[in-house]
Amino acid sequence: MDEKERAITPATDSGLALSRRGFLRAGAAAGAMAAGTGAALAEGTPDPLITEVQPWAQGWGDGVDATPYGLPIRFEGDVVRRNVGWLTADVISSINFTPIHALDGTITPAGCAFERHHSGAIELAKEDYRLMIHGLVDKPLVFTYADLERFPRVNRTYFLECAANTGMEWAGAQLNGAQFTHGMIHNMEYSGVTLRTLLEEAGVKPEGKWIYVEGADASSNGRSIPLEKALDDCLVAFKANGEALRKEHGYPVRLCVPGWEGNMWVKWLRRIEVTENAVESREETSKYTDTLEDGTSRKWTWVMDAKSVVTSPSPQAPIKHGKGPLVITGLAWSGRGAITAVDVSIDGGKTWTEARLAAPGQDKALTRFYLDIEWDGSEMFLQSRATDETGYVQPTKNQLREIRGENSVYHNNCIQTWWVKANGEAENVEVS
Amino acid sequence: MDEKERAITPATDSGLALSRRGFLRAGAAAGAMAAGTGAALAEGTPDPLITEVQPWAQGWGDGVDATPYGLPIRFEGDVVRRNVGWLTADVISSINFTPIHALDGTITPAGCAFERHHSGAIELAKEDYRLMIHGLVDKPLVFTYADLERFPRVNRTYFLECAANTGMEWAGAQLNGAQFTHGMIHNMEYSGVTLRTLLEEAGVKPEGKWIYVEGADASSNGRSIPLEKALDDCLVAFKANGEALRKEHGYPVRLCVPGWEGNMWVKWLRRIEVTENAVESREETSKYTDTLEDGTSRKWTWVMDAKSVVTSPSPQAPIKHGKGPLVITGLAWSGRGAITAVDVSIDGGKTWTEARLAAPGQDKALTRFYLDIEWDGSEMFLQSRATDETGYVQPTKNQLREIRGENSVYHNNCIQTWWVKANGEAENVEVS
Numbered sequence: 001m002d003e004k005e006r007a008i009t010p011a012t013d014s015g016l017a018l019s020r021r022g023f024l025r026a027g028a029a030a031g032a033m034a035a036g037t038g039a040a041l042a043e044g045t046p047d048p049l050i051t052e053v054q055p056w057a058q059g060w061g062d063g064v065d066a067t068p069y070g071l072p073i074r075f076e077g078d079v080v081r082r083n084v085g086w087l088t089a090d091v092i093s094s095i096n097f098t099p100i101h102a103l104d105g106t107i108t109p110a111g112c113a114f115e116r117h118h119s120g121a122i123e124l125a126k127e128d129y130r131l132m133i134h135g136l137v138d139k140p141l142v143f144t145y146a147d148l149e150r151f152p153r154v155n156r157t158y159f160l161e162c163a164a165n166t167g168m169e170w171a172g173a174q175l176n177g178a179q180f181t182h183g184m185i186h187n188m189e190y191s192g193v194t195l196r197t198l199l200e201e202a203g204v205k206p207e208g209k210w211i212y213v214e215g216a217d218a219s220s221n222g223r224s225i226p227l228e229k230a231l232d233d234c235l236v237a238f239k240a241n242g243e244a245l246r247k248e249h250g251y252p253v254r255l256c257v258p259g260w261e262g263n264m265w266v267k268w269l270r271r272i273e274v275t276e277n278a279v280e281s282r283e284e285t286s287k288y289t290d291t292l293e294d295g296t297s298r299k300w301t302w303v304m305d306a307k308s309v310v311t312s313p314s315p316q317a318p319i320k321h322g323k324g325p326l327v328i329t330g331l332a333w334s335g336r337g338a339i340t341a342v343d344v345s346i347d348g349g350k351t352w353t354e355a356r357l358a359a360p361g362q363d364k365a366l367t368r369f370y371l372d373i374e375w376d377g378s379e380m381f382l383q384s385r386a387t388d389e390t391g392y393v394q395p396t397k398n399q400l401r402e403i404r405g406e407n408s409v410y411h412n413n414c415i416q417t418w419w420v421k422a423n424g425e426a427e428n429v430e431v432s
Numbered sequence: 433m434d435e436k437e438r439a440i441t442p443a444t445d446s447g448l449a450l451s452r453r454g455f456l457r458a459g460a461a462a463g464a465m466a467a468g469t470g471a472a473l474a475e476g477t478p479d480p481l482i483t484e485v486q487p488w489a490q491g492w493g494d495g496v497d498a499t500p501y502g503l504p505i506r507f508e509g510d511v512v513r514r515n516v517g518w519l520t521a522d523v524i525s526s527i528n529f530t531p532i533h534a535l536d537g538t539i540t541p542a543g544c545a546f547e548r549h550h551s552g553a554i555e556l557a558k559e560d561y562r563l564m565i566h567g568l569v570d571k572p573l574v575f576t577y578a579d580l581e582r583f584p585r586v587n588r589t590y591f592l593e594c595a596a597n598t599g600m601e602w603a604g605a606q607l608n609g610a611q612f613t614h615g616m617i618h619n620m621e622y623s624g625v626t627l628r629t630l631l632e633e634a635g636v637k638p639e640g641k642w643i644y645v646e647g648a649d650a651s652s653n654g655r656s657i658p659l660e661k662a663l664d665d666c667l668v669a670f671k672a673n674g675e676a677l678r679k680e681h682g683y684p685v686r687l688c689v690p691g692w693e694g695n696m697w698v699k700w701l702r703r704i705e706v707t708e709n710a711v712e713s714r715e716e717t718s719k720y721t722d723t724l725e726d727g728t729s730r731k732w733t734w735v736m737d738a739k740s741v742v743t744s745p746s747p748q749a750p751i752k753h754g755k756g757p758l759v760i761t762g763l764a765w766s767g768r769g770a771i772t773a774v775d776v777s778i779d780g781g782k783t784w785t786e787a788r789l790a791a792p793g794q795d796k797a798l799t800r801f802y803l804d805i806e807w808d809g810s811e812m813f814l815q816s817r818a819t820d821e822t823g824y825v826q827p828t829k830n831q832l833r834e835i836r837g838e839n840s841v842y843h844n845n846c847i848q849t850w851w852v853k854a855n856g857e858a859e860n861v862e863v864s
Binding site for chain 2: 047049050054056057058059060061062063064065066067068069070071072073075076079080081082083090091092094095096102103104105106107108109110111112115116117119120121122123124125126128129130132142146149150151152153154155189190191216217218220238239241242243244246247248251268320321324325326327329356358359368370372
């Protein structure tokens, strides 16, 4: 991020105090209204679902032999990854978005977690896996999968976000749904060996300042990473959310580059070369650079800056009840550390109310936020705005455009707006 | 837990200082040995997996249309839940164990997470779901699923352990594998509404001291819970690890009773009655009580005391490499709060070394521990011993037997022993 962007001043919070009082009143009333909803059922016509013994209480359900490895129940068949046909030339070098509009909490289940391949998801058995560390090292090394399992292991939960997440929004509100605008992201608990451990094993020579990492797939997806980051918090991970990485997430071994763009988290990791300079490969020159307003491009914008999105209500998760208590929820994250606050606006950024974080922000991991309001049934222009531990505040789309114009692709961390109509449906819109 | 058990004195740590020094030396050497393993490959005969372009780098892998909802890669086909045929009369009222020997980290993926049913896993759609709160309340209420979604939500990560976990060990070392001795457990991030919120909505009358909870399945699995616990940290959960609960875990709504035996975490939650006294149902009298040495039984032993197990190496996860660096890892947990320490012994409890916790212990959630040693290739009697924030230390099997004999079923939180042989294979054994 450059200095100009760093210096963007967030919209004034002048309306906040008034708004906050309003929301606190609403919060206090929320319980009572929800009780009204429940009570109406209890007090009205007897509900056969309560008063009569239902079919599912009259016989056996599935035995434990039904699913050695289970899948979601059939009613959740729409909580799946989705791709967008027109976005890429084919399905091989393409993107599958996480259904964040339908999830809660912070952990992304592997089965519906974002995937992006440059030449498809390859099948690579542990026995066939090798990792080579070479270049400016004292001792070039080749590790088998079994070798890696013998090094001290760590566990860390991190988000992975594609640099192109929200990239279609530069030119205006495009895709209608949080899954599509913000679903190039996932958040998992990784187990693996620190990259530092392996690099120290090989012994980095004093002239080594970068590493160049490659995957075992046809694209190889080579990226340069400064040695300082490599020795800081990068992981060579075998497991995600407790189990082996999925095929589409780099089985058996991927790199984790916490807080940095997902493309650098090389999957099917096969080679780490210690170099004096960046390689400046295709994936870090013609791709994954940021076109600016003046037509020039800037490179090496690796960090994913603070960002957030309301996941519900949203275009794929409309309000289906009337006015009254409404849970507004979403996700926030920062590649520079922990999220410290998320503000929510229902009037397109004129006034803001601080949301409740479900847990204190964790370093470079997703944070869930909630705001419980009393919805009056009128339209809302719903926004969220994240602040991270560096004090940086998520900018508006227009603030970003002043610097980068409308032709950029990557690193769009703008405030998102959902126009929630009186009927509860929501649309992706822009507010000026 | 009674006072006698509470007063059990852990084995002396007299050997610890010496052992710890030994382990620290081993730890320092571990890197070098692992390097030796890797270097041998690099320096020996060229490895075609490194020097030749492999088939998976010569074509396309799977496109993003392959798996809207993905499953593990086929090579991981043995990382599945398993049941034990002879343990229960049928597969309907039975148990499916988590493959903890093959997992790492702390999150249990839903697909292979422990399940236990009393009349099978039922299919209950959100539209058909109702939750009634009645009895000693100001206002009986019936909630639909949509009603529940309008209350303020929380996220919490908790372990669920069946009271019968490790129950087969009372009579001696039985099942050969951590999955079977300790796999009636899982650990997930839940999203839902606190039970307190819903009870306050209904308004508990002063004479209400207990709740009685039931599921919508044929067994109903009714259990009494003291009101104090109900108002403390219980959750009415809709989601686990981000997504809707799986069918086998109580879709669409289950109760979470953090730190207390899994049977109380009623699935397909349909009814909460506020009562003056415990109902003393079948599930809390003839079942889920503890037979003691003198033939009497004690009831209401809800809390799962501090416990741990080495998951690798273990009978299902033998050591496949020779002597040298070895990662010993496992899980620890306590229903009374956070784990503060885990000690590991390789000599059957004579000497102990403090393991490294992958992250500070969390309240009533699984904690991963690691101990990195230099294995000399000789047999080990591997044990782990957890300490929780109350200062309680996990007891030996014999210490528990002195109080409860060998005919108990539930609440066996004894120290587990794996006999790891010189060839790397491991067996479930007892040490006296």
